[in-house]
Amino acid sequence: MHSPTGPDTARSRPALSTPVALLLAAGAGGLWALSAQPRGWWPLLPLGVAALTVALHGRRLRPRLLIGAIAGAVLYGSTLAWLTGFAVAGYVGIGLLEALMLATAVGLVPTARTGRWSGGWWSGGWWALPAGLVVLDAIQTRFPFGGFPLPALVHSQLDGPFVLAAPLGGSLLVTAAAATAGVGLAALVLTRGRRRWVAVGVSVAVAGLPIALGATVTTDPAGTLDAAVVQGGGPRGLRAVFTDPQDTTDRQFAVAEQVTGSPDLVLFPETVISVDGEIAGSAGDARAAALARRLGTTAVVGVVERQGSGFRNAAVAWGPDGAILGRYEKEHRVPFGEYIPGRELLERVTDLTTLVPRDAIPGEGVALINTPAGPLGVVISYEVLFADRVREAVTAGGQIVLAPTNAASYVTEDVPAIEVAGARMRAREFGRTVLQSAPTGYSVVVGPDGTVLAQSGLGDPALLRETVALRTGLTPYARTGDVPVLILAVLILLAPLTRRRTNGATGE
Known part of the structure; x- marks a missing residue:
């Protein structure tokens, strides 16, 4: 010893x-x-x-x-x-x-x-x-x-x-x-x-x-994509229950009307259109379809479908002919933001549930939408912070990752900045371009190496137009997790x- x-x-x-x-x-x-x-x-x-x-x-x-x-x-x-x-x-x-x-x-x-x-x-x-x-x-x-x-x-x-x-x-x-x-x-x-x-x-x-x-x-080049990322702007620090969803819709489409030419993809933020029941056949469907036809583009728009006591949070894609191509419904919900854990108990001791009157219904299926713009990997908002959600999108064939989000409820820039960091980390991990669209910021275009190619300010209307890289192939991390x-x-x-x-x- x-x-x-x-x-x-x-x-x-x-x-x-x-x-x-x-x-x-x-x-x-x-x-x-x-x-x-x-x-x-x-x-x-x-x-x-x-x-x-x-x-x-x-x-x-x-x-x-x-x-x-x-x-x-x-x-x-x-x-x-x-x-x-x-x-x-x-x-x-x-x-x-x-x-x-x-x-x-x-x-x-x-x-x-x-x-x-x-x-x-x-x-x-x-x-x-x-x-x-x-x-x-x-x-x-x-x-x-x-x-x-x-x-x-x-x-x-x-x-x-x-x-x-x-x-x-x-x-x-x-x-x-x-x-x-x-x-x-x-x-x-x-x-x-x-x-x-x-x-x-x-x-x-x-x-x-x-x-x-x-x-x-490295991952393999698979061409480029002419992408427009929409940010309508507006007030920050307001919970959804205290705002008129139609105002949000109008602000986003007002910026989208500024898009010129015929981009391959127009990305809108999360929760742009709110409807009772399904989006198909609604006024929101008609508005998104008209935009997609006018530009001859694929438009991906965040949609809220109120159903019974809950709601679905989806990213819906419209094709150049105005038809709905597919959708992805958010799987990883935000606790106390999109649903209340232990709602029945908390309703007795706090008014927190009044801020989230409905619980989001968890989505199912693969985080991928096939479109004329290519196979689009999709994660919604909070999900960009979780590599397993992006991994699902990439291993399913996504050549680019879309991350529509809505961080308008936050007064400070902390959470929007964290979401940008998450988007940059996912780009690095999987060798994919990441497009993030937010109603009031930050909207951002991130290259496959994690470099910020374009970023909006907070609160202001913005339209980010970039030609971005499409990629195929899997990094070692995409294969192993x-x-x-x-x-x-x-x-x-x-x-x-x-x-x-x-x-x-x-x-x-």
């Missing part, structure tokens, strides 16, 4: 005092908050990981949980402030839940050790922190209420080098690469001598390899426990 005061231990720094560690945890949360959208200051994510790594060094489970909770409280307390415009109780509840999830992810990082492995690869377990953050990202896209990735750490990385890993392993691999770079920075502080340079070298290799490999991934990176992260978290059992069995 090796003494904890032996030469190996001398090569690692002692744990910081508790007050200093807690200040570092708060600083890490603050750095991550500053890196979040709409700022997107990507270097602050690895810097925050470095600060949190140093704070965690040498600490057991309870202090790690406290450190994670403080970082989470600062991060989510600031980045979820936009929720107070809807429900203060919701802001507090979701903020506490997200902070608890971050604390749990930090708690998964193995307990500090002394002895043979002190100061080495698994010193204090801090090399497992990137894996813990990967698990956190994966859980946030699935829980609560089917996922709430607002904000996700990875949204800070759109303009940094780590996003190059996206087509290889998706947003989870981007998070892992950025966090590993942060651990490498922490190694400069936490280790000494030869171990320091070994740790830094390994972190550079582990973070750099996905970047190098991801940068070589999150499973490989998630399995690797879990194995990394379990590895120190396996090593302990082995050492215990050999009497070390």
